[in-house]
Amino acid sequence: MPEETDVVVVGGGVAGLITARELGRKGLRVTVLEARDRLGGRVWTDHRLGRDLEIGGTWLHWVQPHAWAEVNRYGLEVTRGPRPEEAYWLAGDEVRTGTLDGFMELIDPGMRRLLEGTMHHIPRPDKPLSNPELASVDGFSVQDKLDELDLPVEEYRANEAAWVGHFNAPLGDGAFTSALRWTAATTGSWHLMHEASAVFRLASGTKSLVEAIVADTDAEIRTSTEVSRIEHDTDGAVVTTTGGERISARRVVLTLPQNLLGDLDVSPGLCAEKKAATAEGTASKGVKVWIRVRGPIKPFFAYSSASHPLSVVRTEFLGDDDAVLVSFGADASRISPHDRDAVAEALRVWRDDLEVLEVTGHDWMADPHSRETWLMQKPNQLTRYFAAQQRAEGVLHFAGSDYANVWAGFIDGAIESGHRVARDITTTLT
Template sequence: MTEQTDVVVIGAGLAGLVTARELGNRGHSVVVLEARDRLGGRLWTEHRLGRTLELGGNWLHWTQPHVWAEVTRYGLEVSRGPRSEETYWLAGNEVRRGNLDDFMTLIDPGMTRLLEDTMKWLPRPDAPLTVENLAEADQFNLQEMLDKLDLTEDEKNANEAAWVGHFNAPLDQCAYVNALRWTAGASGHWHLMHEASAIFRLKDGNDTLVKAIAADTDAEIHLNAPVTAIRHTGEGATVSYGEGRQIQARKVVITVPQNILHKLDVQPALSEAKLAASREKTASQGVKAWIRVRGPIKPFFAYSAQDKPLSVIRTEFLGEDDAVLVGFGADANRIDVTDKDQVQEAIRVWRDDLEVLEVTGHKWMDDEYAGETWQIQRPGQLTKYHAAQQASEGALHFASSDIANIWAGFFDGAIESGLRAGRNIHAELKAQS
């Protein structure tokens, strides 16, 4: 017997859960199908290394309007890691040492020049395609724009390392416009962008937001329920999932990441623009490593270069006899974040006085339900695909942080897209009724 519902939501990450909440609260019956054995998608909180760690998305900020509204709605408390007392960076292969202000002063001229046209190209980050000739800027990758600045070796290395930390990818594959989008979200101020993307987190774990949203909906949520096929018409769709089960719905919301969208069995096929973006993949292809080291140590930040296995590490938790660091690298093929010896060797780029005790992480590039870390577009993808990625197709709607307007790739973008999908579907169902 085929099940029936108003809406099927594919994926129980933030985008899917927000969509389910919005539609359920408007009186529609909703079923959420999640392939994993947990909620959250690329937001994944676990207790490891003696701490509450974010294996996926980590940071949020009050300049991100949608996620901050949710923080307020559920009364969640925000905290941050310890303030760095030391900073290390590379000049060639020579390690320099100072404080964080020294490093920020070093990268300021490059950052300022690189991003000086932010508001020219993206005067409205909530409507990123406002400027008609944006494609002129969207043809460039971030590396070539940095190279045009003719920075000193110290400045170039430092700016590249900072951007690898932000983008989790080789910079010659990242869209320059993606750097503009992040900065436009911070009203054109790169210092604020840097803070908004890398400091504040939910005190009791980011999954407290996931749990709060899930508890706030009466949607029927199925875990371990991978979708195997979608057959749709203008009037509705049949979704096959799990072990031979089927459900019919008036509307379907697809929230899977860009890199795996083309792998879904959807008939009639999705638009070519959606499929092309998925096959091209996002630029992000890096790693996130959690590292417990022997203490006591002073909290620190360290930047190396984009060709190193880890380009950025920082202290996130400080104990009396240990500390836990988080690190990022541009290429998942360069380091196994679950191999203690490889991580120890990567840290020696800056310091040979730290003893690695334990490491952990998740290989997101090998994750069959993600295939990416956070969304970073390649040159041309915004102007070629963004509108088509957001567009509904008959009974099918789409929601994902990957296709958000303002803070794409962040919690905020996932919530924005879920709110949009919920609003649009409710309007369509109401009109049909």
């Protein structure tokens, strides 16, 4: 006979842990099943290159209400990397140098024009589908809309590289509405959106948030436990693991990201929209690379273009005799985060005076438990699939940053979705 519990949560990332914590507070028995040998999912603090590095999700901000509530709940300290003193970008094949303020002034006209209709298209970011006319722009990519602006080459390349950094994807794959969603979350301000998505981080790493949530829940948490099959009916579900364990539950919460969810063995099967979203995949397929270089150096940032293997790089840690940079590229298949020579060559598009000592990262696209980085949707996915992705199917509920309303793809979105699903379940079980 299967063991029994009230709720099984599949996935021990932030969304799953928040769900478990909130359900436990209502007196429900919760079992969390995590396939990896660690908790956190796509947030992962690991000690490499002499520092505690964020291998996955990193940044948060006080305009992200759910994440900031957790920061205050647990008294977590927030910090940031060093402010850049130098900036590098491309004008065609020519490298330009300047300051952070100068670069922001360069991209400001293009950003404003690209995003000027944000609050018309998405007047309520907490209800991203509230505008019935949204489908009229959901079919466009960011590349489509950027090309319409007919910017001078220097402005175009700078704007292009900035969006590649945000999307972690080729811009022809990324939906224009994904850019609108991020900017709507900051009431149309691209400056604030840029800051909220790429500056502030937890001083003790995202592991401090994960550890705090785990310590605050009485759920039974099992790592290295992968789910192989879920059978469900109107009364409950039986979850079977690859190890042969069978757990009977009144409700099941699935926190798998979009690129995995539709492939899970579920009987009866998931709806057509969830399966189609998985089959299409998200736009994001990029790479995050950590780079240790010989120091001392001045803190800097640099943008290249979508055609380069690394489009964005900036200083995140400074030491007496070294520095650690974080960088992003649009396509993980073009550069390995473990290939020091290739990374050193990629940096030379801006400067040839940096001695690369070590590099590291994680191939999230090849990771069988993610197969994506952070959520950036493809054209038409928001209006075709999003409502169905959030929708419960009988006793099955769906949480995860990919299915958040406001800050989808962020830690804040994972927390938001965990609260939403926990609330939905407690209204029927307690």
